[in-house]
Amino acid sequence: MTISNLVLLLVGTLMYTTPLLFAALGGVISELSGVMNIGLEGIMTFGAFTAAAVSFFSGNPFLGFFAAGLAGALLISLHAVASITFRADQTISGTAINFLGAGISVLLTKKFFHTSTSPSAPKLPSVFPKWITHHFERTTFQTLKSISIATLLAFIFVYLLYFILYKTSWGLRILATGEHPAAVDTLGISVPKVRYFCVLASGMLAGFGGAFVSISVTSSFSSIVICGQGFIALAAMIFGKWTPHGAMLSCLLFGFARECTTLFEKEGGLIPPSLLETLPYILTLMALILFVGKSAMPKADGIPYI
């Protein structure tokens, strides 16, 4: 394996990791506050559509990216109202979000673009400014330039979330709400307020994850761009024991597996590519089977509070 191959492996891993990481962080913050969020897939899909559409019409990928965050928060607010205010079953409401997200996105794509795939939209720029990438041209490191600025943002969010959760009074309240909401309530803190905040933040992060797929990995939206990444993110969250840093490590693992399949496919070989493509999913299943029992799920996760 040459150095350029290794660089490619790194770049690819980061690329596949980023959307998972955004969504997994979204899952972490929502579930730590005690609201299950299995609607990540739907939110990502809607985010991906919004980013592609806004980026296409405005010509500004950043606008698309942030619009996706907003759209994610908007869509998840349905889940928030259902599960926090009306104490609905969070699995059902989350599933509804998955269908709704996919449905609206496909419908609006047809409406705006009259096809099932949105036209090519401007992509997010590289994390390295032009004058640096310039030096990479025609070297073994030239692929580095395709690392997106949003990838950096995702890792910044890992640190930010870690800091908020474990170092600030806000974090203390979020964690307490997910573990023992009655304790929080008797101290005069509003449980619904904390949970709304966290669920909306979760929607925003998952929306960013979707945006990354449609305006960084690819440059357009179609109904299949997300294809299960929301669920893999959910698995990464569990595998990472509901912590931002744990989620980051497991997303990197899943991203790495995904990139490996891509590389193997290119090389060609004994294993049929369609079988190889199942690797990340098999890995997800294995992770869940082996680790879910010993995990540290917040005690009040998924349980509505009066």
Next chain:
Amino acid sequence: MVGIQKSFGRHHVLKNIDFSVEKGTIHALLGENGAGKSTLMNILYGLHKQDSGDIFINGELVEIKSPKVAIEHKIGMVHQHFMLVPTFTVAQNIMLGSELTKGLGIVDFKKANREISRLSEEYGQTVNTKKKIEDMAVGMQQRVEILKALYRGAETLILDEPTAVLTPQEIKKFIENMRNLARSGKTIIMITHKLNEVKQMCDYCTVIRRGENVVTVHVDDYSEQQLASMMVGKELTFGIEKKPANPKEIKLEVQNLLVSDDRGVKRVDGVSFEVRAGEILGIAGVDENGQQELVEAITCLRKVTSGRIKINGKEIQNTSIANVIKSGIATIPEDRQKSGLVMTFSVAENILLKGYKGRPFSKYGRMNKSEINKFASRLTQKFDVRPKDCAELPVKKLSGGNQQKVVIARETSTDPDLLIAIQPTRGLDVGAIGYVHKILIEQRDKGKAVLLISLELDEIMDVADRIAVIYNGKIAAIVDAAKTSEAEIGMLMTGGGKK
């Protein structure tokens, strides 16, 4: 609190209650389960809103809309079920909601630890601020709850059944602590139905019965008997009448049992004893000394590492729960709401949980409602489960004592060889406790073997024929209940030798 009224739905919980407390005193709020004690205090702490009536604090009319307002008025409450986050440290729990920060919401853990340590020493309630709640004994957790209130500047402390979860040793320490707090000017309201503690620590006592206040008295002027009569509204006799035991053949035999907990720590360490037909063996001990693991092993909820458990001479360890039941073991579990009953099911369904399989209650997998209800009605009458004709009522509508009667009715209906009762009177009032004890002795007199595990020393002393004291996973001694004293058992429970 003047003229407080409150109803939930059509149910009038509080009817015109007047309640006042003097600063710097310990005031007991005494009443049976369901008398409305907790509801009254939850209103004072802002968790419920009264339908009518006023609350005055230091002579000033206040409206307590939420716990936040209560905290602002320097009221703190320690709930019966602790409001502590198990995965948090002491300091994190105490400051939650009023955190010490360095600005921008960044928590100053160092300063918090220092402040809380200082506070805990000031009130003589020393705790390790960096320890996690889940690693602490219940008595220490309670201390943290009290500190949580003091940290918020509480002048009035409401304690809901504070001694229900404590061991005898912890209770002693607790009473001392409360006396000190009162001396330093704090006002303490204690919800309870334990008369001896009222006598030991309280200055005043308000008795509530069925949502109405009966009377407020100086504790010193009344005897326990008199207080009890006021509480239940009729004369009560104390003590249990019991004929001497007439033990026969061995029913349960435990030999050299070793059991580990979930973390692999050895909790039962070479325990041997036997229970004969027609006797009650009481297992006394401070909480967390292996009782739970021992019971779980006998009922096959937990694997044993080594050793034998025999029922009627047949080994049952490491088999299945179904086998345990088939062998003739019935259990009154520690937590009736969690593992004893299906709270949303009817009384009849709960009674039939074990016997639904065969005829006449089901035929080809189809349940026979009328037979089930007939059977359940017979049992509820026999055990005096109230309200009357409750067979079709969901069990959660019953009071704690009556729920326990349903469990007992079911467990004794299968005519078991061995009846295991774990903390069977936990959270019950005086009347119900007496009833449960009576039933256990009745079962004994019918020739059943009874194994009673309890943290209440009084209960063990009153009911058991022989007492096995468990300490640190080992049986410290097995003594004859008639020939021992509380002092001796107390010594053994805490690792002291036999006198």
